[in-house]
Amino acid sequence: MGEEEGLHQTQLLDTMFVRGLKRKCFDGEEDIEGTLAGIKAIPSYNLQRQSLLDMSLVKLQLCHMLVEPNLCRSVLIANTVRQIQEEMTQDGTWQMINTQSTGQASLDRLVSTDILCRSSREQAEGKHVPGYSTFNKDFESDQAQDGSETMSTASSVQAPRNLQSNVWEMENPQENKGNFQKSLDQIFETLENKSPNSVEDLFSEVDNSYYDLDTMLTGMMSNTKMGHCDGLETFSSPTTATSSSNCKSDLNELDHIVEILVES
Amino acid sequence: MEEDVETRKISSSFLRDHSYATEADIISTVEFNHTGELLATGDKGGRVVIFQREQESKHQPHRRGEYNVYSTFQSHEPEFDYLKSLEIEEKINKIRWLPQQNAAYFLLSTNDKTVKLWKVSERDKRPEGYNLKDEDGRLRDPSMITMLRVPVLRPMDLMVEATPRRVFANAHTYHINSISVNSDYETYMSADDLRINLWNFEITNQSFNIVDIKPANMEELTEVITAAEFHPHHCNTFVYSSSKGTIRLCDMRTSALCDRHAKFFEEPEDPSNRSFFSEIISSISDVKFSHSGRYIMTRDYLTVKVWDLNMENRPIETYQVHDYLRSKLCSLYENDCIFDKFECVWNGSDSVIMTGSYNNFFRMFDRNTKRDVTLEASRENSKPRAILKPRKVCVGGKRRKDEISVDSLDFSKKILHTAWHPSENIIAVAATNNLYIFQDKVN
Numbered sequence: 001m002g003e004e005e006g007l008h009q010t011q012l013l014d015t016m017f018v019r020g021l022k023r024k025c026f027d028g029e030e031d032i033e034g035t036l037a038g039i040k041a042i043p044s045y046n047l048q049r050q051s052l053l054d055m056s057l058v059k060l061q062l063c064h065m066l067v068e069p070n071l072c073r074s075v076l077i078a079n080t081v082r083q084i085q086e087e088m089t090q091d092g093t094w095q096m097i098n099t100q101s102t103g104q105a106s107l108d109r110l111v112s113t114d115i116l117c118r119s120s121r122e123q124a125e126g127k128h129v130p131g132y133s134t135f136n137k138d139f140e141s142d143q144a145q146d147g148s149e150t151m152s153t154a155s156s157v158q159a160p161r162n163l164q165s166n167v168w169e170m171e172n173p174q175e176n177k178g179n180f181q182k183s184l185d186q187i188f189e190t191l192e193n194k195s196p197n198s199v200e201d202l203f204s205e206v207d208n209s210y211y212d213l214d215t216m217l218t219g220m221m222s223n224t225k226m227g228h229c230d231g232l233e234t235f236s237s238p239t240t241a242t243s244s245s246n247c248k249s250d251l252n253e254l255d256h257i258v259e260i261l262v263e264s
Numbered sequence: 265m266e267e268d269v270e271t272r273k274i275s276s277s278f279l280r281d282h283s284y285a286t287e288a289d290i291i292s293t294v295e296f297n298h299t300g301e302l303l304a305t306g307d308k309g310g311r312v313v314i315f316q317r318e319q320e321s322k323h324q325p326h327r328r329g330e331y332n333v334y335s336t337f338q339s340h341e342p343e344f345d346y347l348k349s350l351e352i353e354e355k356i357n358k359i360r361w362l363p364q365q366n367a368a369y370f371l372l373s374t375n376d377k378t379v380k381l382w383k384v385s386e387r388d389k390r391p392e393g394y395n396l397k398d399e400d401g402r403l404r405d406p407s408m409i410t411m412l413r414v415p416v417l418r419p420m421d422l423m424v425e426a427t428p429r430r431v432f433a434n435a436h437t438y439h440i441n442s443i444s445v446n447s448d449y450e451t452y453m454s455a456d457d458l459r460i461n462l463w464n465f466e467i468t469n470q471s472f473n474i475v476d477i478k479p480a481n482m483e484e485l486t487e488v489i490t491a492a493e494f495h496p497h498h499c500n501t502f503v504y505s506s507s508k509g510t511i512r513l514c515d516m517r518t519s520a521l522c523d524r525h526a527k528f529f530e531e532p533e534d535p536s537n538r539s540f541f542s543e544i545i546s547s548i549s550d551v552k553f554s555h556s557g558r559y560i561m562t563r564d565y566l567t568v569k570v571w572d573l574n575m576e577n578r579p580i581e582t583y584q585v586h587d588y589l590r591s592k593l594c595s596l597y598e599n600d601c602i603f604d605k606f607e608c609v610w611n612g613s614d615s616v617i618m619t620g621s622y623n624n625f626f627r628m629f630d631r632n633t634k635r636d637v638t639l640e641a642s643r644e645n646s647k648p649r650a651i652l653k654p655r656k657v658c659v660g661g662k663r664r665k666d667e668i669s670v671d672s673l674d675f676s677k678k679i680l681h682t683a684w685h686p687s688e689n690i691i692a693v694a695a696t697n698n699l700y701i702f703q704d705k706v707n
Contacts, residue, residue, distance in 0.1 A: 048594075052540055055598060068350045068376075071438055071457040072488045072507050073603045076544045079486055083540060 053084045291694035297361040300685040306356025310340040337426040340375040352377050358443050376439040379454050381430035387423045391415040435461050435471045442492045448499040455492035474522050491551045509546030529571050531578045541593040549605035554614040563608040568619050583629045586621045588659045588670045601675050612687045620679025624695045641693045641700040
């Protein structure tokens, strides 16, 4: 059963989570790696905190199914996300994200959404969703109309986001592309209209567009119950670019993902 | 009757269990009635099955009052909320018995939205000799009747019938997690994630809201109600627990809306154990008054705590249920096991407490001797009338022969629901879709 598998996959993270050690993003990393010199391939504190945040956001997304979600569970997960956010804010890592140049802001949002919904297979092969260019056209009229140009831009952005995107590796059944498109359009709509908010909006009144997101995600839900942490295995190999810049870009993306969740 | 729950003295006697593999048979609640004569179970398919204890007979002394099926009925059906486009599950969340006042038995059963009062009664006689209808029930032609007779009651095979007497609906926006019958036997409460309502058994079209923790702005929601119970003797007092690990005791005499608690129970956090999961594992999944009414017991993810009602700042006793899971919290968060809601129960004399764990293990703690035992509810490991062997989980290092390592635990086999007979050492343990009943061995 997947529950046992899950236990093994995240064992590495478990060893780190035994004590919630607080470490500053810059200062502490060396300390951690020093003390754990004997242990191979333990992800840094920031990485594990990041992955916990990602895991939590995925859980919140997949909360909403045909049956009303368990409110207690949603509240506990949301509180965990808030807690991580607060700690990141204190560390200064969260702030830095927001002050980063927003030149690529709109494109970033696009990419993050795409990663959110892309099938794991396509990600692994490095392909892009065929309909990607179509989404792009609908949303950004002032962006490059040429799909290929957008795609190439996206692919360059893709690389440093490898860590982030792997977390979203979800076993996707052969989902109808039409559903994706329709639901994503609605996400973009809301993205355009509202201003960024924090995770507190999660419990605001649900409207119709939400259920379309549900339809899209419901297909994922059945397969992802035990498997959505497969991506965490990537942390076992030290992608030592866990420098602050990677950290920042991941958090930047995360911020936007949170916005998406909030506004849909 | 033996008070001492020595591990070796516990025997097991099996009753017919459900062997189906379907999900609908997953037992979701277990409850003895006030005399212990009846045991009710509710399942995910909305069914209630009631077991009755056999009268002990001299002829078969080894069959010490076994439990047999007494009545089965469909309590709740799945519904669809058209307004929200959501299904309402028929799973029975809780069953609570009313004290017996006449020959019939009454119980409350609830799913996420609706509470029902069921009457379970026996029929062992039926009237025969009607004038206007014949034995098949067909109407007789009045013009053909030439003489009148008085119907007489004749014995028949025992029939147990369950009829819904009241349906308490449309009072909860959120999912009902608890129901509790008041000691006045006239009212009861139902609690959902954000509100608690007080009902009168006779009135189904209205209820009083006595607790409301819904914030004006739902975005500010950070805490929900997880369980609630009335005091066993004081009909004005009740407690409710929260997802933040707090318990509030309220007095209904102070105001109509008991938003301000009379007592607030919370243990200060241990800073050395702090992690991102601290809040989640502190969330209380069950709260139970002791039979004496002097203590409350709470269950959070890793521990069971006993509180004295007169001391709010910390529990008087803390028992570790499965502390070896503390280093596995991330994995358990990933597979959602960290959100499992375990229940806890007192024995009749409040000297022993019991709660479930994973791998079909359940734990008992003797409050007086401070001894504890881990037992397993599974067919492979216990035969009828065999004595249960204590189990042990090995945490690391060398694993002894009979021990099981933490990584080998089956987290899909969880014991969430258990019940203890009100006066004897008989326990009911629900392991997914199987029900186990264990009795104390008679020397």
